[in-house]
Amino acid sequence: MIVNESLRLYPPVIHLIRETEKEVRLEELNVPANVQLRVSNLAFHHDPEFWGQDAQLFKPERFSEGVAKATNNNMVAFIPFGMGPRTCVGMNFAIIEAKIALSMILQRYSFTLSPGYMHSPINGLAVSPQHGVQVILHSL
Numbered sequence: 545m546i547v548n549e550s551l552r553l554y555p556p557v558i559h560l561i562r563e564t565e566k567e568v569r570l571e572e573l574n575v576p577a578n579v580q581l582r583v584s585n586l587a588f589h590h591d592p593e594f595w596g597q598d599a600q601l602f603k604p605e606r607f608s609e610g611v612a613k614a615t616n617n618n619m620v621a622f623i624p625f626g627m628g629p630r631t632c633v634g635m636n637f638a639i640i641e642a643k644i645a646l647s648m649i650l651q652r653y654s655f656t657l658s659p660g661y662m663h664s665p666i667n668g669l670a671v672s673p674q675h676g677v678q679v680i681l682h683s684l
């Protein structure tokens with residue numbers, strides 16, 4: 545739940561890139577050939593229409609009954625790893641790695657956010673905390 549909610553609010557990749565091979569019609573939009581389209585998963589992830597008026601809040605319990613329930617079966621509402629034939633090949637690896645790292649830390653420590661932490665996510669190669677994440681570890 546925590547991993548999913550983090551990926552929703554702060555997807556490391558904020559848009560999916562596609563390029564038209566030939567002219568295509570997207571509803572009322574005519575897109576010529578050879579145009580690069582950037583589809584903002586970040587916008588979908590923050591859309592109150594999909595997530596409610598509290599879309600900006602960190603609420604891991606949204607995912608308590610799984611992704612399908614959280615998104616109301618809307619496939620584009622939550623796509624941190626993209627979708628379709630070019631979906632991320634590292635998705636399972638990345639999720640398992642995050643869970644293993646978190647559980648290794650939580651077996652040994654509890655932690656709180658340092659008062660010095662400044663919330664400032666920034667998009668570079670991937671979204672990351674601009675000033676790092678300072679935490680205070682408490683040995684268990």
Ligand code: HEM
Pocket residue numbers: 555556557559560561623624625626627628629630631632633634635637638
């Ligand atoms: C939290 C971690 C990660 C996130 C959020 C992420 C996200 C993404 C996204 C959004 C795409 C584009 C999908 C699309 O265009 O539909 C992508 C593609 C890709 N990712 Fe990841 N990724 C992550 C970790 C990894 C890891 C660990 C690997 C490799 C071990 C990996 C390998 C790839 C590859 C090879 C592609 C290109 C797939 C293709 O074009 O066929 N990713 N990823």
